Amino acid sequence: MNGSDYFPQRYPLDAFLMLVRTTAWELQQKVQAPDALIGMGLIAGMATACQGLFDVKLPTGQCRPTSLNLIAIAESGERKSTVDALVFAPLYEHDCRKAKAFQAALDSYQAKRELWEARGQGLRNRLAKAVSKGEATEAIQAEMAQHTTLKPTKPRLRRFMRQNITPRAIMDTLRGDGESIAITTDEGQVMFKGETMAQLGLLNKAWDGAPMLTLDRADFDNVLVMNPRVTISIMTQKQVLQAYLMKHGDIAKGSGHWARYLFGWPESMKGFRSVNTDEHVWECLPLFQARMQELLEKYEAISESGEVKREVVEFSDDAKARWFELSQQTEWMLRPGDYLNDIHDFASKIMELLGRLAAVFHCYSGEEGKVTLDTLERAFTVVQWHLEEYKRMFSPQFALSQGQVDAQAVFKYLRDSVWQGPRSDTYVPKNHVRQYGPVRDRDRLNAALRILEAQRALWVVVAPRGKQRFVRLSDWYFGGGL
Incomplete structure (x- = not known):
């Protein structure tokens, strides 16, 4: 970069x-x-x-x-x-809104699931008792088959905005057909140092928008994703x-x-x-x-x-x-x-x-x-x-050379602290720029100033009396002539 x-x-x-x-x-x-x-x-x-x-x-x-x-x-x-x-x-x-509704639906689901499991246990107890007595079990087995079809469906939280989400969680979120999410963050560190970009x-x-994505798990709970839609911001x-680019x-x-x-x-x-x-x-x-x-x-x-x-x-x-x-x-x-x-x-x-x-x-x-x-x-x-x-x-x-990078930094310092500073100066001592500016090394500062001089952004001038050097800012350049 x-x-x-x-x-x-x-x-x-x-x-x-x-x-x-x-x-x-x-x-x-x-x-x-x-x-x-x-x-x-x-x-x-x-x-x-x-x-x-x-x-x-x-x-x-x-x-x-x-x-x-x-x-x-x-x-x-x-x-x-x-x-x-x-x-x-x-x-x-x-x-x-979805999160609040989901919590209410989840509470209801858990109550229904407990009741369903209790009824299932009752049917299993009846079946075991009938088998131990040598009685017919066809009717109980039919009830159990019917009971299986009545298993409550766990509610699904559908929400758009995701941040630090793992690849596995992405698949779970997009499970099914046509799911749509946005992976967004205003703090890139969350995503670049997390698992999302792994x-x-x-x-x-x-x-x-792949027609189909699959995730095969060891417990046979395979995840099937079809036609997902994902925007990343x-x-x-x-x-x-x-830092991310250096590694990946x-x-x-x-x-x-x-x-x-x-x-x-x-x-x-x-x-x-x-x-x-x-x-x-x-x-x-x-x-x-x-x-x-x-x-x-x-x-x-x-x-x-x-x-x-x-x-x-x-x-x-x-x-x-x-x-x-x-x-x-x-x-x-x-x-x-x-x-x-x-x-x-x-x-x-x-x-x-x-x-x-x-x-x-x-x-x-x-x-x-x-x-x-x-x-x-x-x-x-x-x-x-x-x-x-x-x-x-x-x-x-x-790619910029070190001199160009330094020239950028010096320009911004002169613009923000001198041209638009409290005194709105157009002249500043060169030693002042070196002492308080972003580039302290003498040779690097001279190289940066030469680049800015070539761009007509400024001139390095000598005071009429004495040897002190000043940096004179260009009205045209700093005043918006670009």
């Missing part, structure tokens, strides 16, 4: 359809979290709500899930938990992800697991937020949440009916033509030396990701008919942003 968090592009929130776009703007204004954190949170929420109800038929004819995997990188204090709580509120509320093959098959700190990065990339994710590493908002003392009045977010609640209720209804049959969404003719055009362009860019050659793993999934995301946009926004060209183009804008993120994070040619 490269350290290139250097001027990431703004997240294309404007590409969302109206209901989600206005919600994104409202969250950005009131929460003031990084834009990609908001956008990716909304995508995860939409995918979770849609995946149990809709599949997408790609222009190639393949029928695929609308599930999506996302990893957003943001440090502590970026309001990950706030975004998570607001976007996923209907899902958490749904799970709370079986990447299982997670890959879940993303693929991870908000994590850089160090946590890097080659496997995650080599197995194609990372290629199934939309990655995002937005620039921090800390130090750039405005303080608003007014109480938040939400206008758009409740509409987004209401749509999610509507979709959850529809899924709950079909799930309880015992037959999960998803609607298959298709593309309009002009959207199909555009999809094939983009697919051909992607293929060309896989050639040696071309733009996608060094991230061919992600490029191999990009058209499917595009189709899934376009279908999610279409279904969540309640669009009628087939997915339009406009919706496909909107989804393409978002996927393209994530492609650039994947490239700058994982492409070998985008």
Whole structure:
């Protein structure tokens, strides 16, 4: 994973359809979290709500899930938990209601089970007595057979949101046909240091929507999973992800697991937020949440009916033509030396990701008919942003030198502590930067300053009288000219 968090592009929130776009703007204004954190949170929420109800038929004819995997990188204090709580509120509320109802059903089941077992024991006692006396047992055996059919069914807790879940628990959760869950966390350490990421093959098959998964246990309690739907949303700190990559990065990339994710590493908002003392009045977010609640209720209804049959969404003719055009362009860019050659793993999934995301946009926004060209183009804008993120994070040619890493750190220090500091200075003594800044080594600091000078971000100048050197900040560069 490269350290290139250097001027990431703004997240294309404007590409969302109206209901989600206005919600994104409202969250950005009131929460003031990084834009990609908001956008990716909304995508995860939409995918979770849609995946149990809709599949997408790609222009190639393949029928695929609308599930999506996302990893957003943001440090502590970026309001990950706030975004998570607001976007996923209907899902958490749904799970709370289900948990309470499940507990009541479980109490009833246990009482019925005890009564059933007591009656069974009574029948066994009668049978044993009849056998000991040499009496006929046919009637008792018939009663026992009938009693077996009356065994109470243990209730099942169906909830969407899962966090630190083991691979075995994933199989138990998805047991049956058409189950839908979301594995989410706003603290990536929970997932990366837990057992969830221990079986990447299982997670890959879940993303693929495998027709059947099996788990054969020693006690013959075999688990059968058919047509599962799983969305994964991870908000994590850089160090946590890097620690995981150091140990398991080659496997995650080599197995194609990372290629199934939309990655995002937005620039921090800390130090750039405005303080608003007014109480938040939400206008758009409740509409987004209401749509999610509507979709959850529809899924709950079909799930309880015992037959999960998803609607298959298709593309309009002009959207199909555009999809094939983009697919051909992607293929060309896989050639040696071309733009996608060094991230061919992600490029191999990009058209499917595009189709899934376009279908999610279409279904969540309640669009009628087939997915339009406009919706496909909107989804393409978002996927393209994530492609650039994947490239700058994982492409070998985008790896930064130590001087570039130091230049980033020095730039951020000068921006936050000098340009936007209490005195809003444009000049600062070079020794001050060395003493209080992030790079204390003289040679490394000089190398970092030379890089920033080459970018016209600053100049190292000598005072008119004396030998003291100053760092002069560029008004154009620090003032937003980029």
